[in-house]
Amino acid sequence: MIPITPWDLAIAAVLVLLLGLTSLRLQLGITQSLFIAAIRTTVQLLLIGLVLKLLFDTVNLYFIAGIATIMLAVASREVLARQQRRFSGWWSIGLGSVSMFISSFSITLFALWVIIGSEPWYSPQYAIPLLGMLLGNTMNGVSLSLDRLTHGAWQQRDIIEQRLMLGATRNEAFLDIRKQSIRAGMIHIINAMTTAGLVNLPGMMTGQIIAGSPPVEAVKYQILIMFLIASGTGFGIITAVTLATHRLFDERHRLRLDTLTVKSK
C-alpha cells in the first residue's frame, strides 16, 4: 500500500475548500456546515485512529466494552437529534438506544462468535469496525423510520382516530403508517445491495483492495458486512417501531399524541 502523507491530505482538503468558496459565492448556505463537518471528520478519525492503535496494543475486554458504550451513546443522541417530534421523558433517548443495542450488539457478537471466530472473540481489529458499521447503518435506519412514524401519526391522526371509532384495533389503525416507516428505513440498504458492484463499490471493500487484499477476499467480507448490516438495520428498525407504536397508543387503543413533544428550534 502506498502511504498517504499529510501533504496528500492537505491537497485533498483544498478541493473541499474550493467547494466551500463556490457555495459561498452561490449563497447556498452550506459553507459553514461543510467546513465544520470536514474539520470534525479529520479530528474524529485521527482520534479514533489513535484509540484503535491503543486498543490493538492492549486488547482488553473492558476497554473495548467502554468504547462500544460510548459509540452507542453517541448514536442514540444522533437518533434523538434527528427527530422532529420526540417522545417525552426517558422514552426519547431510550427508544433509539434500546433498539440499536438489541440489534447491533447481538448481531456483532453473533458474527464474532459464529462466523469470523476471531481469537479472542473481542479482538478489536474485528469487533470495533464491525460494530461501527452496524451501529452507523442502524442509526440511519432507526432515525429515519422513527421520524416517519411519529410524523405519520401526527399528520394522519384524524384517519387513525376515525378507524379506531369504527372499531379498528390500534394495530389495524396504525398498520399502514408502520409499514411505510419500516420501508423508509430499510430502503437504503436494500438499494445498496441491489446496485453493489454495478454502480457503487462499497467503501470497506474499496479500502481493503487499496490496502492490498486480494479482491475476492475483500468481496467476501463485503458480502458478509452487507448481510450483517441488512439484518442489523432491519431488526433494529422493527424493534424501534414496535416500541414506539406501543408508546403512541394506550391499552384502551387510544391514540396518545400527548406522549410526543415537538423539537424546539
Place this chain on the structure above:
Amino acid sequence: MATLSIHKLRFQQRGPFSLRIESEQSVSLTGPSGAGKSLLLRAIADLDPHQGDCAIDDQTCSGMPAPQWRRFVGLLPAKNVWWFDTVGEHFDNHEQPWLANLGFDTDVMRWTVSRLSTGEQQRLALLRLLQNQPQVLLLDEPTASLDAENTQRVEQLIAEYQAAQHCPILWVTHDPEQATRIARRHLAIKDNQLRETGSHSL
C-alpha cells in the same frame, strides 16, 4: 333493546357527567361551542382518557376491549375522514341496504373519495357507521352540511334504524327546530353541567 348509562364521566377538567338514555330514546344535546359536547361523545366512545364509566345495559365499557365497545357505540364525528381511494373500499359489502334511502345507487361504491362533496361524505359516513350495526348512536351534527332534502333523508334513516334496533341516540345539534323534530328529551351543557332543558313524556 339497549340502555346507555353514563356514570360520573370526567375528562379534561370537565364533568362529572351522568346520564341515562333508555332504549329507543333520542336525546338532543346543545351548548355553546367549546362547552365539551364533542369531547363528551369522544369520552363515551372511550377515545380520550377519562374517569368514570359507561355501560350498555350491564356491559361496561371498562369490562370489554375498547374496539368492541366502539363497535357497540357508534360515534359519527362532525368531521369524517376517508383513507382509501374509492368509497367502496371503506365498506365490507357493496350492497348496502340503505344507499337508496340517502339518494345514492350502488354506483357510488366505485366513486373516488376526492370526488365527493362534503354533504355526500357526511351521508356516506353515516352508512359506513351503520354497517357495524351499533347498539347506540352518538351523532355529532350529522346534517351540518346538508340541504333540507338530504337533512330529511338522514333524519328519516336514523329514525328507521332506531325503530329497527331500538337503540338510544345522543344527537348533538345547533338547530333548535331539528332538536324538536328528532328528540323529545333535550339536554344542554352549560357551565360544566349537563341540564335538562325540557322533557316531554309521551
